[in-house]
Amino acid sequence: GTPANIIVGSHVWVEDPTLAWIDGEVLSIKNNEVHVQTSNGKKVTTDRSKVFPKDMEAPPGGVDDMTRLSYLHEPGVLQNLATRYELNEIYTYTGSILIAVNPFQRLPHLYDTHMMEQYKGADFGELSPHVFAIADVAYREMINEGKNNSILVSGESGAGKTETTKMLMRYLAHLGGRSGVEGRTVEQQVLESNPVLEAFGNAKTVRNNNSSRFGKFVEIQFDKTGRISGAAIRTYLLERSRVCQINTPERNYHCFYFLCAAPHEV
Ligand SMILES: Nc1ncnc2c1ncn2[C@@H]1O[C@H](COP(=O)(O)OP(=O)(O)OP(=O)(O)O)[C@@H](O)[C@H]1O
Structure with missing residues (x-):
């Protein structure tokens, strides 16, 4: 109005x-x-x-939850995200929803084990907005209520869904992993499946050098004690036309280039 x-x-x-x-x-x-x-x-x-x-009293560093903005209109939201992005704060909440702005650079300190430990069991909203906080709430609710939980990751191509999903999986593997188990654990295998799936289902497009050309439903199963007991990955709607038809500068699926680059004896 x-x-x-x-x-x-x-x-x-x-x-x-x-x-x-x-x-x-x-x-x-x-x-x-x-x-x-x-x-x-x-x-x-x-x-x-x-x-x-325009909110002239907005804090110079922005707010970490957009529900605290005086005006929840498009310029207000974008200004807040841009202000935080300038400070390398790529995550912002809108209530219980997390908004991630693609940093287009590696931010290893944001995802290390120390960070995972900090978010473990912390109350939602107590620490800075983070993808680990979302995974932590989902995990805890699943344990407390004994029910399945889902995390939906959405955004346009190149927004960061694939990277975000990998971080969610890493964090859940951290929470539900077993130490001292012989051989490779389920959580290791789940994480190791990513490069294989990406080889066959990801390709360079004009919008993203590693664009997933298929949908993915990752199911991680936990036992009653909260330990990972199994996993299933379902894939949907692979863009099959890319195999025989590509427009420059886009590329075919990574696996073909891996094959060509592989040493002769392989
Ligand atoms: N959290 C992040 N930290 C560092 N780099 C990131 C992050 N998120 C995204 N990126 C960068 O942006 C690129 C594109 O992100 P990603 O592949 O996750 O997008 P997407 O939303 O899955 O796109 P598509 O729908 O095309 O598959 C990544 O290859 C990576 O270089």
Whole structure:
């Protein structure tokens, strides 16, 4: 709806063709036309319904749960995510949902054993937003309620679903793993299945160098004590057309290049 609190002098967000949103100050309002002086020195005239109030009291580092934003509109949400991203904070909550912004760089400190130990059993929301916190809640609820639990990872191509899923699996393997078991454990085998599945089902696309061209349902089974007892991976809808038809600069499935690069004796 139309925000009622836009007056001359208000700090606002308006759409920008390149930046998506730009902040500015309202110079004048005539009927439904709002004139805005933007912070990058432009004057913009736009419809009142396309002007959104800017929270001037927002903390400089953003908020780690978006439900705490004064204004839950698109520019407010994006500004918060961008502010946090600048500080390498790639995770943000919206209530119990975790939003991950692809860092496009390795952040090993974020996923090491020390970090896993910190999230183990910590109350949700007590520590910074993290994919481990989501896995921890899912695991704990499963144990406490004795029921199956699911974690849905969604996003556009290249958003980071595959990487996020691997982190979830690593954390669950950490929680439910057995130490001192002879041979390779179930959780090791589950984690080791990733490179094989990716070889046959992932390919370079224009949007992602390691794009999963199939859907995946990973089931990890736990016994009553919370230890991993088994696992199943179901795959869906592999993009089969890619095997015989690819458009440059995209590539075929990784396995073909692995085969060509393999030494002769293999
Ligand atoms: N948490 C992360 N840390 C470091 N790099 C990441 C992370 N998430 C994503 N990336 C980088 O982004 C790339 C694309 O991510 P990913 O393959 O997970 O996307 P996706 O959502 O699964 O895409 P698709 O739908 O095409 O399979 C990864 O290969 C990796 O380089």
